[in-house]
Amino acid sequence: MPNIGQQHSIEKSRQLQRNLYLAAKKDKQRRFHALYDRIFRLNILWRAWKEVRENKGSAGIDGITFEMIEEYGVEEYLLDIQENLQNKKYRPKPVKRVYIPKPDGKQRPLGIPTIRDRIVQQACKIVIEPVFEANFLDNSYGFHPKRDAKQATEKVKKELYKNWYVVDADIQGYFDNINHEILLGLLNRRISDRRVIKLCRQWLQAGVIENGKYYPTEKGSPQGGVISPLLANIYLHVLDSYWENHMLLKILRRNIKDERVVQIIKRYLKSGVMENEVVRATEEGSPQGGNLSPLLANIYLNEFDKEFERRGVLLVRYADDIVLLSKSKRASERILESSTRYLEKNLKLKVNKDKSRTVSVFALRNFKFLGFALGRNGNGIFIRVHGKSWKKMKDKLKELSSRRRVQSVKPVLKKIETYMRGWLNYYAVASMRNNIDNLNKWLYHRIRMCIWKMWRRPRSKMKYLMKLGVPMELAYMAANSRRGYWQTSNTIAVKMALTKERLIDKGYYDLSNAYQSMHINY
Numbered sequence: 001m002p003n004i005g006q007q008h009s010i011e012k013s014r015q016l017q018r019n020l021y022l023a024a025k026k027d028k029q030r031r032f033h034a035l036y037d038r039i040f041r042l043n044i045l046w047r048a049w050k051e052v053r054e055n056k057g058s059a060g061i062d063g064i065t066f067e068m069i070e071e072y073g074v075e076e077y078l079l080d081i082q083e084n085l086q087n088k089k090y091r092p093k094p095v096k097r098v099y100i101p102k103p104d105g106k107q108r109p110l111g112i113p114t115i116r117d118r119i120v121q122q123a124c125k126i127v128i129e130p131v132f133e134a135n136f137l138d139n140s141y142g143f144h145p146k147r148d149a150k151q152a153t154e155k156v157k158k159e160l161y162k163n164w165y166v167v168d169a170d171i172q173g174y175f176d177n178i179n180h181e182i183l184l185g186l187l188n189r190r191i192s193d194r195r196v197i198k199l200c201r202q203w204l205q206a207g208v209i210e211n212g213k214y215y216p217t218e219k220g221s222p223q224g225g226v227i228s229p230l231l232a233n234i235y236l237h238v239l240d241s242y243w244e245n246h247m248l249l250k251i252l253r254r255n256i257k258d259e260r261v262v263q264i265i266k267r268y269l270k271s272g273v274m275e276n277e278v279v280r281a282t283e284e285g286s287p288q289g290g291n292l293s294p295l296l297a298n299i300y301l302n303e304f305d306k307e308f309e310r311r312g313v314l315l316v317r318y319a320d321d322i323v324l325l326s327k328s329k330r331a332s333e334r335i336l337e338s339s340t341r342y343l344e345k346n347l348k349l350k351v352n353k354d355k356s357r358t359v360s361v362f363a364l365r366n367f368k369f370l371g372f373a374l375g376r377n378g379n380g381i382f383i384r385v386h387g388k389s390w391k392k393m394k395d396k397l398k399e400l401s402s403r404r405r406v407q408s409v410k411p412v413l414k415k416i417e418t419y420m421r422g423w424l425n426y427y428a429v430a431s432m433r434n435n436i437d438n439l440n441k442w443l444y445h446r447i448r449m450c451i452w453k454m455w456r457r458p459r460s461k462m463k464y465l466m467k468l469g470v471p472m473e474l475a476y477m478a479a480n481s482r483r484g485y486w487q488t489s490n491t492i493a494v495k496m497a498l499t500k501e502r503l504i505d506k507g508y509y510d511l512s513n514a515y516q517s518m519h520i521n522y
Contacts, residue, residue: 009043060114
């Protein structure tokens with residue numbers, strides 16, 4: 001398929017997403033059918049291939065790589081997938097278990113699906129994501145289009161000015177403990193196409209291959225799968241909705257003294273919807289079309305923010321990282337208790353009671369959220385890089401600039417630039433000017449040390465120093481110094497030869513300049 005055709009296909013798939021989103025937004029109780037037929041459309045599969053290819057990644061248990069698929073022919077490969085889906089012969093393979101180290105020394109399990117399964121998962125995600133995005137609330141930031149961790153962190157910072165207690169709820173092994181039946185039930189609320197539900201069930205129950213042995217998966221959604229973040233958001237969306245409905249009833253009770261009226265409205269909200277002669281429960285929202293709905297919607301939208309400000313709950317969630325904010329210690333303790341009860345009873349998740357806590361913002365020093373440290377000091381609310389995140393970054397720079405590993409400077413400088421450009425792009429929202437300046441000086445020193453070692457012999461060192469404008473006497477003293485690489489690379493002679501400007505010309509990524517140019521946007 002030519003590039004123009006591929007681009008047309010991508011635009012066509014985006015138009016489908018817009019139509020699905022608008023339809024789902026217009027009627028939040030609607031269940032969608034005939035979605036499976038859209039998943040195996042060639043324009044959807046082409047877009048899925050493009051997005052999976054851009055994400056790179058290793059092969060699954062079948063050993064098939066991207067290069068092998070391109071050699072075979074991408075269009076032929078996608079046509080094979082389309083035929084399997086169309087004839088209902090598609091069966092996902094088990095995921096390959098790999099482990100990556102965590103900052104605390106433990107290991108995080110990942111499940112790597114085959115590229116074929118990733119393409120089908122991505123195609124399914126393209127089709128069903130708009131349906132669920134229409135329902136997701138504004139307090140959820142993880143793995144949503146045009147939403148990211150920086151926005152979640154800034155939202156918490158903004159709300160810390162109005163709230164004095166933070167509730168940090170820690171879900172233990174979230175992705176490993178998702179209940180399949182509950183998740184499939186949540187999918188079924190919006191999707192009536194059983195073929196799509198069956199696809200998701202197959203992925204959840206595909207199993208894991210570890211050290212050549214097969215293990216079935218009876219719960220959990222393997223991290224590493226393309227569709228896992230969307231399924232995880234669908235699962236925890238119930239918690240977000242719980243707090244919204246909880247707040248609506250609280251608003252009503254404050255304004256309506258007659259409890260009987262509140263109970264009538266509560267029953268109305270829970271009365272369900274009949275579709276194709278089947279009654280479905282309504283766990284969220286107010287049914288559109290009812291006489292009472294416009295009034296309830298107005299009460300909800302107009303009073304909701306005020307209630308949060310006065311005594312309510314503000315929830316900010318990024319995947320399974322949950323932060324709730326309140327104005328009093330007593331309220332924060334109640335919030336933690338009710339959230340824990342809901343997560344464990346309704347969603348069958350385990351809350352880590354040792355890590356979950358309520359803490360005053362004024363006493364806060366190291367409240368960690370998405371790699372940031374948030375709190376309050378004499379100058380107001382601050383966002384900084386958490387100590388663990390800073391240490392992880394510095395350890396990586398030490399590894400990249402190790403004098404034992406550096407054979408050539410330019411490739412090393414390129415690797416440092418790639419890593420730090422991504423790191424700063426994420427953490428630029430944090431205040432760290434002095435720390436970045438000190439890190440920049442330290443890294444300049446590390447690069448000078450590597451170059452100094454590469455010059456090897458005293459004669460070579462003296463020659464290079466003089467070539468770079470260092471007087472003979474200074475060059476001789478530095479070249480014949482008995483001090484170590486680290487100390488000598490910080491002498492006047494070496495710093496005069498390897499100036500900041502010269503290193504930048506060689507490709508050094510100046511961290512101070514990069515941080516200032518990014519941080520100014522915040």
